[in-house]
Amino acid sequence: MLALPGSAFASVFVEAARSPERIEAARWSTEHPYFRWLHAQLPEPFFHTQAFLLFLLVVAVAYWMVPRKMNSVRVWLLVIASFHFYAAWNASLALLVTVTTLADYLFARLIERTEAPRWRKLLLFSSIGMNLGVLCYFKYRGFFLNELHSLVGSFGFDAGYRTLSPLDILVPFGISFYTFEAISYTVDVYRKKIPAERSLPHFMLFILFFPHLVAGPIVRAGDFLRQTRRIKRWNWLRVQIALQFFLLGVFKKLAIADRMAVFTDGAPGLPGPFLAPELHNTGALWLALMAYALRIYCDFSGYSDMALGLAHLFGYKLTQNFNMPYLATNVSEFWRRWHISLSTWLRDYVFIPLGGSRAGAWATNRNLLITMLLGGLWHGANWTYVLWGAMHGLLLVMHRQFRAWSETKPMLSAALQTQAGTVLRILVTFLAVTLCWVFFRPEWDKSITMLQRLFGLYNGLGLPLHNRSLWYTVLFVMLCHLLVARGLWQKFWNRAPGTVLGAGYACCLILALVLAPEGGKTFIYFTF
Amino acid sequence: MERLAPPARMSRRRALPAIAAGVVVFVLLNAGLGLWADQLPRIRDPYYGDKFVKLRAKANRPDRGPLVVVYGSSRTGFAFNGTLVERTIRDAGGRAAAFNYGIPAMGPIGQLLYFRRTLADGVRPDFVIVEVLPSMFAKCADGPREQHWMTGDRLLRRELDTVERCGYSSPDVRGRWWESSLVPVYGLRFQLLGRVIQSWIPWQFRQDWSRGTDESGWCTPYKDVITADERAFATAKARDEYHAVLQTWQLDATLAATLDELLGECRSAGIPVKLLLMPESGEFQAMYPADVRRRIDAFVRGRGVPVIDARDWLAASDFTDGHHQLRGGAETFSKRLALEEILPWVNGR
Numbered sequence: 001m002l003a004l005p006g007s008a009f010a011s012v013f014v015e016a017a018r019s020p021e022r023i024e025a026a027r028w029s030t031e032h033p034y035f036r037w038l039h040a041q042l043p044e045p046f047f048h049t050q051a052f053l054l055f056l057l058v059v060a061v062a063y064w065m066v067p068r069k070m071n072s073v074r075v076w077l078l079v080i081a082s083f084h085f086y087a088a089w090n091a092s093l094a095l096l097v098t099v100t101t102l103a104d105y106l107f108a109r110l111i112e113r114t115e116a117p118r119w120r121k122l123l124l125f126s127s128i129g130m131n132l133g134v135l136c137y138f139k140y141r142g143f144f145l146n147e148l149h150s151l152v153g154s155f156g157f158d159a160g161y162r163t164l165s166p167l168d169i170l171v172p173f174g175i176s177f178y179t180f181e182a183i184s185y186t187v188d189v190y191r192k193k194i195p196a197e198r199s200l201p202h203f204m205l206f207i208l209f210f211p212h213l214v215a216g217p218i219v220r221a222g223d224f225l226r227q228t229r230r231i232k233r234w235n236w237l238r239v240q241i242a243l244q245f246f247l248l249g250v251f252k253k254l255a256i257a258d259r260m261a262v263f264t265d266g267a268p269g270l271p272g273p274f275l276a277p278e279l280h281n282t283g284a285l286w287l288a289l290m291a292y293a294l295r296i297y298c299d300f301s302g303y304s305d306m307a308l309g310l311a312h313l314f315g316y317k318l319t320q321n322f323n324m325p326y327l328a329t330n331v332s333e334f335w336r337r338w339h340i341s342l343s344t345w346l347r348d349y350v351f352i353p354l355g356g357s358r359a360g361a362w363a364t365n366r367n368l369l370i371t372m373l374l375g376g377l378w379h380g381a382n383w384t385y386v387l388w389g390a391m392h393g394l395l396l397v398m399h400r401q402f403r404a405w406s407e408t409k410p411m412l413s414a415a416l417q418t419q420a421g422t423v424l425r426i427l428v429t430f431l432a433v434t435l436c437w438v439f440f441r442p443e444w445d446k447s448i449t450m451l452q453r454l455f456g457l458y459n460g461l462g463l464p465l466h467n468r469s470l471w472y473t474v475l476f477v478m479l480c481h482l483l484v485a486r487g488l489w490q491k492f493w494n495r496a497p498g499t500v501l502g503a504g505y506a507c508c509l510i511l512a513l514v515l516a517p518e519g520g521k522t523f524i525y526f527t528f
Numbered sequence: 529m530e531r532l533a534p535p536a537r538m539s540r541r542r543a544l545p546a547i548a549a550g551v552v553v554f555v556l557l558n559a560g561l562g563l564w565a566d567q568l569p570r571i572r573d574p575y576y577g578d579k580f581v582k583l584r585a586k587a588n589r590p591d592r593g594p595l596v597v598v599y600g601s602s603r604t605g606f607a608f609n610g611t612l613v614e615r616t617i618r619d620a621g622g623r624a625a626a627f628n629y630g631i632p633a634m635g636p637i638g639q640l641l642y643f644r645r646t647l648a649d650g651v652r653p654d655f656v657i658v659e660v661l662p663s664m665f666a667k668c669a670d671g672p673r674e675q676h677w678m679t680g681d682r683l684l685r686r687e688l689d690t691v692e693r694c695g696y697s698s699p700d701v702r703g704r705w706w707e708s709s710l711v712p713v714y715g716l717r718f719q720l721l722g723r724v725i726q727s728w729i730p731w732q733f734r735q736d737w738s739r740g741t742d743e744s745g746w747c748t749p750y751k752d753v754i755t756a757d758e759r760a761f762a763t764a765k766a767r768d769e770y771h772a773v774l775q776t777w778q779l780d781a782t783l784a785a786t787l788d789e790l791l792g793e794c795r796s797a798g799i800p801v802k803l804l805l806m807p808e809s810g811e812f813q814a815m816y817p818a819d820v821r822r823r824i825d826a827f828v829r830g831r832g833v834p835v836i837d838a839r840d841w842l843a844a845s846d847f848t849d850g851h852h853q854l855r856g857g858a859e860t861f862s863k864r865l866a867l868e869e870i871l872p873w874v875n876g877r
Contacts, residue, residue, distance in 0.1 A: 235540060235543070236540065236543035236544040236547060237540045237543040239543065239547060240542075240543040240546050240547055243547060243550070259728075262730055267730035267731075267732055267733075268730075268732055269732065270730070270732075464730060465727070465728070465729075465730055466727035466728070468725075468727050468728070469725070469727065469728040497542070497545075498541075498542035498543065498544070498545030498546035498549060499545055499546070499549040500549075501542070501546040501549070501550075502545065502546040502547060502548065502549025502550035502551075502552075502553060503549055503550070503553045504550075505546070505547075505549075505550035505554075506549075506550045506551075506552075506553035506554040506557065507553070509550075509554060510554065510557060510713045513711065513713045513714040513717065514713050514714070514717045514720060514721060515717075515721075515728070516714065516717065517730070517733075518718075518730075518732075518733050
């Protein structure tokens with residue numbers, strides 16, 4: 001696309017703005033009956049649905065029935081299952097992912113074979129350009145075209161196309177995640193950190209493996225491809241660990257995230273503070289903000305836990321994506337605990353190539369800001385996400401400056417290291433991160449309204465649900481964090497008999513099911 | 529919480545017992561709860577069960593007079609003050625026990641099922657009043673409106689055939705019933721939570737309504753008086769809910785047959801029965817076009833039982849939203865119903 005002349009480039013975008021309905025109509029009319037049937041069997045790509053669990057059972061049984069010496073058959077089986085998992089939602093987009101994966105495979109092989117630096121660089125940029133081009137076309141097309149539309153309109157001209165609504169654009173789910181995986185792979189091959197994968201099915205599994213395809217964690221080729229070659233043996237311990245991760249994820253999703261969603265989004269016929277901040281009083285907005293912080297953490301880390309469990313069932317270990325982020329004592333630490341696979345990706349492929357922290361304070365701060373701005377844009381094609389990224393970038397810069405300043409004040413430094421100081425730092429970090437969540441959604445006007453009303457004394461509606469369950473949930477999460485942070489959970493784990501653990505699993509699942517609100521909410525990170 | 533991952537040293541021998549114990553405990557707990565829920569209507573359908581406990585207490589009172597039970601919707605629930613009815617009849621020299629089986633969004637299907645359950649559970653009313661809520665008899669493309677409230681998880685197995693005959697979507701109602709029977713911790717979660725921590729459930733999904741009623745099943749109106757603004761807001765909401773369905777109201781023959789079935793069963797059991805059209809404000813009644821009102825009248829009067837037409841009994845100020853009564857409205861309505869309809873009925877027994 002980058003090679004197109006200017007006028008053709010513009011016409012592609014104009015066509016893109018006009019054609020989404022035709023693209024959709026064409027897609028449905030050409031959809032093979034088999035994929036329509038598949039869609040009926042597995043209508044949603046959510047891990048905690050009956051349909052998915054049935055799919056998982058079939059795939060897991062088939063996988064472990066294959067003799068372990070036939071590893072390539074197992075890999076192919078997982079590739080085919082993963083393709084079906086995606087195709088059940090959208091066959092055309094499953095083909096798109098498959099085609100770009102094939103292209104990345106070839107690009108990497110060519111990069112490895114090519115000696116001339118100029119050609120290597122060209123191949124690398126072709127691969128990155130293709131991946132980013134697809135990402136921009138699907139995810140950022142509407143954003144850029146709408147911004148262009150309003151810019152042209154502000155000069156009194158007609159842009160020649162109508163603005164796009166989110167409904168006009170079908171964004172392939174997981175596109176941000178697998179694009180970053182593919183880019184990191186070709187960059188690592190280019191840097192000669194890893195060899196290009198020779199086995200096509202192994203490489204396809206790296207990108208398409210269904211536990212991480214939709215919402216990460218963003219896996220690295222170096223970690224994953226090694227595992228595809230390892231022979232996996234069946235044992236019950238594997239199943240138990242997988243079950244444990246999966247149940248933990250289900251509990252976080254149903255019992256905490258979806259429950260907190262009632263406080264933020266409300267219930268049918270009763271919009272919550274996040275959907276209608278103009279209707280709610282200041283106290284309700286603060287409580288809803290706390291609920292949102294809990295919700296987004298449990299929603300995403302719950303999904304990640306489920307993904308880890310599913311991968312473990314097939315003998316694969318994915319990157320741990322969260323490590324009790326709200327116990328972070330500063331924003332820098334928060335990003336080492338929150339969405340770890342993304343923050344390390346941004347560090348390795350954006351921050352460090354920009355110069356990292358090697359070129360002085362000003363350049364470091366600039367690099368931090370650029371990295372976080374891109375991180376914000378990665379989350380969503382909207383100015384609110386860009387602002388959210390910028391706020392985190394600013395917080396990181398402020399933290400760097402404060403740390404440098406406080407190191408010159410020994411008494412202050414010592415006070416901050418005490419128990420009370422640590423609690424204070426955790427609270428301040430939590431407050432800062434939580435306030436940033438106000439902008440973590442596409443509606444700019446609602447974010448502004450919410451921010452205004454948070455810092456005033458406004459009357460209005462209270463929370464959609466009695467706040468007792470909110471406080472109990474907060475206390476429960478704090479207690480769990482304390483148990484894990486102090487090592488008590490691990491001690492219990494080492495000593496508890498199997499039957500006690502099993503009863504614990506059952507209770508965990510029962511509690512999750514009892515506390516699940518009506519109509520499970522989708523995962524927030526699926527939209528990224 | 530992420531470090532909940534098991535330690536590497538965890539014994540492999542422990543894995544299978546852990547998984548097996550988990551499965552066994554989960555299955556046993558669900559099976560036990562499923563059986564318990566089938567034995568105890570207060571678990572599966574608290575709307576019915578919580579009121580039935582009160583009804584049985586009233587029916588077992590040694591000195592009670594003839595038992596009058598009104599089966600109806602939330603309109604009845606807020607309007608029919610059984611205790612006041614009993615006192616009014618007593619003051620007038622009569623004797624009766626009155627009970628309010630008004631349940632939100634209840635129409636002919638729920639009334640038939642609740643009447644059957646009452647008899648099956650050992651309480652036989654001496655007189656029955658059946659509220660006719662016109663919107664619940666409207667013909668809808670996707671089946672009876674009641675199926676959105678009287679859902680499969682609230683039904684007993686023997687009732688599934690009846691509701692399917694009445695037009696319920698078979699996969700939906702059976703699916704929900706099986707879910708509530710096989711995995712009751714999920715299918716009956718609102719019922720279960722409602723018994724322990726009601727405040728954890730959004731009000732739209734709460735099922736503990738009957739628990740908060742008085743001993744005669746009357747749901748005390750939340751407020752004695754409301755402001756003009758509050759009334760206007762509530763009436764506008766009622767209009768949103770009912771206007772479309774009343775404008776195009778067509779009688780659903782299956783639901784009419786369901787009402788006839790209920791009336792027939794009352795007759796077979798030797799229980800006198802009357803139909804009741806509940807009070808509505810003038811503004812609410814204006815939502816019915818003239819021909820719809822005529823058709824509703826013809827339908828109600830064609831059922832072959834006496835009809836109590838209370839539609840014009842109250843003033844607009846007696847309602848919150850044009851059809852749910854405030855305390856004052858409930859008093860006026862209950863006294864008049866007691867003196868004009870119930871007293872002559874029980875005296876003539």
